[in-house]
Amino acid sequence: MFRRLIRIPTVSAHCDLPCGVYDPAQARIEAESLKAICTKVADNDDPDFRVRAAIIKEQRSELVKHHLWVLWTDYFKAPHFEKYPNLHTLVNEATKLAGASGTKGSFDVDVADQLLAKIDEIATIFADTKKA
Secondary structure (H helix, E strand, O other): OHHHHOOOOOOOOOOOOOOOOOOOHHHHHHHHHHHHHHHHHHOOOOHHHHHHHHHHHHHHHHHHHHHHHHHHHHHOOHHHHHHOOOHHHHHHHHHHHOOOOOOOOOOOHHHHHHHHHHHHHHHHHHHHHHHO
């Protein structure tokens, strides 16, 4: 009842307190884990291992997307998108590579490598924005 009387706004952040700490390294670590999982699955026929690997790979893929979206929505601002007009496309391509048609949906090491390359491009832009 109290909640109906007073409007309490709902907010969310990548952590419990908007800290202002952002780094594409978080996405890269998860993507490196994805690549390692894909490599290990190729060398292992144990069905239980493969199921566990698939579950973990899907979780890591979601984490990659999450970390990229946090950068895209919370860190990068209009001046960054003006200076780097390909940034929207780059983040979109990277998140798709971590999605169902990418690392989340396959064990393809080449897709994991493509994802790592996109994250590296984003990291280069990120580093440049930190210099300013």
